[in-house]
Amino acid sequence: MGTGWASQHNAAWRSTAVTVGTSILAVTIALLAGAVFIAVSGHDPIESYRALWNGAFGSRRAVGETLAASVPYIFGGLSFAIAYRAGMFNIGIEGQMVMGGLAAGLFAGWDLGLPAVVYVPTSMALALLAGGLWGSIAGVLKAATGAHEVITTIMLNYLAFRLLSFTVLETDKHLPVDPQLQATHMAPPEARLPIILSGTRLHAGLIVGILAAILLWYLLFRTTFGYNVRTVGLSRGAAAYAGIRWGSTVVAAMFVSGGMAGLGGGSETIGLLGQQYNSPQGYGFTSIAVGLVGRNHPIGVIAAALVFGVLRSGSNAMQNQVGTSREIVLVLQGLVILAIAGLAASGRIKAWWARRRRTTMPTDEFSNTIGVEPGVTPEL
Amino acid sequence: MVVLTRGRVGRRVAWIVTEQVEVPQPQMAVEMLGIVKRFPGVVANAGVDLSVERGEIHALLGENGAGKSTLMNILMGLIHPDHGKILVHGRDVRFHSPRDAVDAGLGMVHQHFMLIPRFSVTENIILGSEGPGAFIDRQAAEERVAQTAAEYGLVVDPRARVEDLPVGIQQRVEILRVLYQDSNILILDEPTALLTPQEVEDLYRVLNALRDAGRTVIFITHKLREVAAISDRVTVIRRGMTVGTRVTADTTAAELAELMVGRGVSLRVDRTRAHPGEVALQAFDLTMKGRGGVNALDGLSLSVRKGEIVGIAGVEGNGQTELVETLAGLHIPESGTILLGEMDITRDDPVERRRKGLSYIPEDRHHRGLVLPFSLTENMLLGNSEIPPFGDGRRIDYAKTEEITRELMERFDVRAPGPETSAGALSGGNQQKLIIARELFREPAVLLAVQPTRGLDVGAIEFVHSRIVAERDKGRGVLLLSFDLDETLDLSDRILVIYHGKIVGEFSGERVDRAELGLLMGGRVPHGDRVGITT
Ligand SMILES: Nc1ncnc2c1ncn2[C@@H]1O[C@H](COP(=O)(O)OP(=O)(O)OP(=O)(O)O)[C@@H](O)[C@H]1O
Ligand SMILES: [Mg+2]
Numbered sequence: 001m002g003t004g005w006a007s008q009h010n011a012a013w014r015s016t017a018v019t020v021g022t023s024i025l026a027v028t029i030a031l032l033a034g035a036v037f038i039a040v041s042g043h044d045p046i047e048s049y050r051a052l053w054n055g056a057f058g059s060r061r062a063v064g065e066t067l068a069a070s071v072p073y074i075f076g077g078l079s080f081a082i083a084y085r086a087g088m089f090n091i092g093i094e095g096q097m098v099m100g101g102l103a104a105g106l107f108a109g110w111d112l113g114l115p116a117v118v119y120v121p122t123s124m125a126l127a128l129l130a131g132g133l134w135g136s137i138a139g140v141l142k143a144a145t146g147a148h149e150v151i152t153t154i155m156l157n158y159l160a161f162r163l164l165s166f167t168v169l170e171t172d173k174h175l176p177v178d179p180q181l182q183a184t185h186m187a188p189p190e191a192r193l194p195i196i197l198s199g200t201r202l203h204a205g206l207i208v209g210i211l212a213a214i215l216l217w218y219l220l221f222r223t224t225f226g227y228n229v230r231t232v233g234l235s236r237g238a239a240a241y242a243g244i245r246w247g248s249t250v251v252a253a254m255f256v257s258g259g260m261a262g263l264g265g266g267s268e269t270i271g272l273l274g275q276q277y278n279s280p281q282g283y284g285f286t287s288i289a290v291g292l293v294g295r296n297h298p299i300g301v302i303a304a305a306l307v308f309g310v311l312r313s314g315s316n317a318m319q320n321q322v323g324t325s326r327e328i329v330l331v332l333q334g335l336v337i338l339a340i341a342g343l344a345a346s347g348r349i350k351a352w353w354a355r356r357r358r359t360t361m362p363t364d365e366f367s368n369t370i371g372v373e374p375g376v377t378p379e380l
Numbered sequence: 381m382v383v384l385t386r387g388r389v390g391r392r393v394a395w396i397v398t399e400q401v402e403v404p405q406p407q408m409a410v411e412m413l414g415i416v417k418r419f420p421g422v423v424a425n426a427g428v429d430l431s432v433e434r435g436e437i438h439a440l441l442g443e444n445g446a447g448k449s450t451l452m453n454i455l456m457g458l459i460h461p462d463h464g465k466i467l468v469h470g471r472d473v474r475f476h477s478p479r480d481a482v483d484a485g486l487g488m489v490h491q492h493f494m495l496i497p498r499f500s501v502t503e504n505i506i507l508g509s510e511g512p513g514a515f516i517d518r519q520a521a522e523e524r525v526a527q528t529a530a531e532y533g534l535v536v537d538p539r540a541r542v543e544d545l546p547v548g549i550q551q552r553v554e555i556l557r558v559l560y561q562d563s564n565i566l567i568l569d570e571p572t573a574l575l576t577p578q579e580v581e582d583l584y585r586v587l588n589a590l591r592d593a594g595r596t597v598i599f600i601t602h603k604l605r606e607v608a609a610i611s612d613r614v615t616v617i618r619r620g621m622t623v624g625t626r627v628t629a630d631t632t633a634a635e636l637a638e639l640m641v642g643r644g645v646s647l648r649v650d651r652t653r654a655h656p657g658e659v660a661l662q663a664f665d666l667t668m669k670g671r672g673g674v675n676a677l678d679g680l681s682l683s684v685r686k687g688e689i690v691g692i693a694g695v696e697g698n699g700q701t702e703l704v705e706t707l708a709g710l711h712i713p714e715s716g717t718i719l720l721g722e723m724d725i726t727r728d729d730p731v732e733r734r735r736k737g738l739s740y741i742p743e744d745r746h747h748r749g750l751v752l753p754f755s756l757t758e759n760m761l762l763g764n765s766e767i768p769p770f771g772d773g774r775r776i777d778y779a780k781t782e783e784i785t786r787e788l789m790e791r792f793d794v795r796a797p798g799p800e801t802s803a804g805a806l807s808g809g810n811q812q813k814l815i816i817a818r819e820l821f822r823e824p825a826v827l828l829a830v831q832p833t834r835g836l837d838v839g840a841i842e843f844v845h846s847r848i849v850a851e852r853d854k855g856r857g858v859l860l861l862s863f864d865l866d867e868t869l870d871l872s873d874r875i876l877v878i879y880h881g882k883i884v885g886e887f888s889g890e891r892v893d894r895a896e897l898g899l900l901m902g903g904r905v906p907h908g909d910r911v912g913i914t915t
Binding site for chain 2: 223224225228230231235237240242243244245
């Protein structure tokens, strides 16, 4: 038998440390590589990053902006994470956010005169439902016909964008939309997520996001549903053996995934902006990176969302003060994804590196620092 | 060696003594010295020594978790040792990846298949040994594969997709791959676990031919019979250390068993007569379409009583897999009825069947029985997650599950650092023990046991067999399906012969006429008619 309790504890702790370490390493690599890009574009990387940092944390207002910028990433990352756990690659987060934002925007724009305690939660619930249903379409298509979710969710994105345009450009007076402004009506204060840090735009969407993450953690790691989702995502054969229905589990997971995205769209609409404009916000694709950096773990997603929020909110200051294009942030996001993918393939890189050196055998510590997850090593 | 030559030293001519390093042809194909490998919480190899002579078949024997697969994975460059020295044909080597090992003439058949299910047989076989250039001449490759297959008598369809093949055939594909690579040193990690006796014979023939051609074979097995039949020498490993190497002809099964486990082992099943009770499981007239439109199950009926072990004997591919999977609820039959006790379970899903008292040890532990990245605790929940005390259908009690897992690990001797270890980090035999522990925990009314001792060491087989007999004696019905005919004969109280999706014969476990059994399995009734024609 093993070497007792301490070592087991140690092993579990170690695998978590490896996971977290990988994400941190990926972000670090991206920042270093980004520095090269900045330098090539003729700016000082250190100055740029300093401006970025100050832009994100330099004042109360800045901190509020940074946290507010993280909110949609939290929802988007959670959305990606649960789908991924079920073995689904949800590229449709953007469309699901649009559906959620539109639902909440229309409902809030109607100005039904409800008290805030009713109005806000109902709007958010509608956002969840709209996003969830939109997401489950891809789930149903997959379960019923085997259509690949990457294709269907991309198509559903376009469909959602058209639906949004169609709705907000509607000139008929039945809908609370302003075709001139190309947006839903501005939500009344009692239909808005309240500001939680005075003097900033930080709204209660952050709290909803954190609660959603905790709930999702509970769902995944404490309930039968979550167990089924994780089993289905890792082994269809074992799921069949255990009598877990693959189809319905995938559809349900896609509902939750779309629902998280819908909440994200809703929280932007009735939180930050007050109305849904005729343009997708563009959080969907970054959300994939958030999910991956957060290792598709709800708590990891929150941490990753904060990182991406910092990049986003600090980028303006960087552009204004140093002149470094804020688009560099997009480059950084791409680099993070590349770094994650690269580290996943690090086994091969390690072998290549070792072959180059040929002198000493690599110590095992090295293989353990980079993403080689226990249990998957020898028989893969 | 010291060599004297006449040469000039300064201005004088004199004898010069030079020492020459002798370069004899090394006798050893593989030498592994003092290999140490630690995993978190486990020392898998604690200083193993292994010397394999060129041109011999060398068996590697050891308990489950002794470190055999780890040692061979180290030799193949899949795992890097913490310490130790490896010599191949006398040369000090450090393989950084399996590619290096293959380049050096080594090839390995892994304990768990490394095939890509969606690829064809040919694609899988040529993978890693494609020639230079971007294109593959598919037809030429297929021909070469077919040729290799024919040469060694391992028949497979080179165009079939691997995922469509039964595991026994997949095993052949694995072996073919190594033969195709034309390796000088072949490592086979439990290659016979999924082969029928006939296929095992064929494999022996292939290995003997290879040895006679000067190749070296390292052969891992738990079956002492195979060690005796095929190997020249045998090395026994226990708990990560070499305990000895013997010339096979000079040793006995009992000695090897004792070296392995450190105690005497009973190599035969001890069991008393069965006292069968009422019917526990009954199937009437089951029909199921198989691949290619032929009926995989063709009006099959059988029954298992409480307190008896019923073994199914048959040549692979006669509907065994379909039968068990239909009984387990993975498929719904096209027609027919299944009764568990009095309950009609024909249309129940697997969860419902479990709830009603059915347990199922599946044939394929990696693709059905376990979720490898899951912890042992999470694997304990597979099929149990909605059943108390594990869960109530909504929530799962992970703390309780962990407690049960810990206890079962103790009881079934599952060797792992703890319940949080991922199942993929366990040795093959320990994975099997985990599944058996899980399936017996629920105290089932009926146990479907498919290859229950696949990959287990002699000690563990003794344990599992006695557990199965004990379950029987507690009044449970057991349906046993094993490729190992000896196991079926040893363990079963009654034997049913399956042929073309039907039961075509029955024997009492006490008196089996092997010749008659063999004929029936081959689809003939003892007086010579084809079974398929007479019915
Ligand atoms: N990747 C891994 N991570 C952690 N522990 C491992 C890993 N691989 C093997 N082990 C541990 O090392 C020990 C030796 O395992 P190994 O697979 O070499 O055993 P084996 O002799 O092949 O056994 P079996 O006959 O059951 O296949 C076991 O305790 C196993 O749990
Ligand atoms: Mg092994």
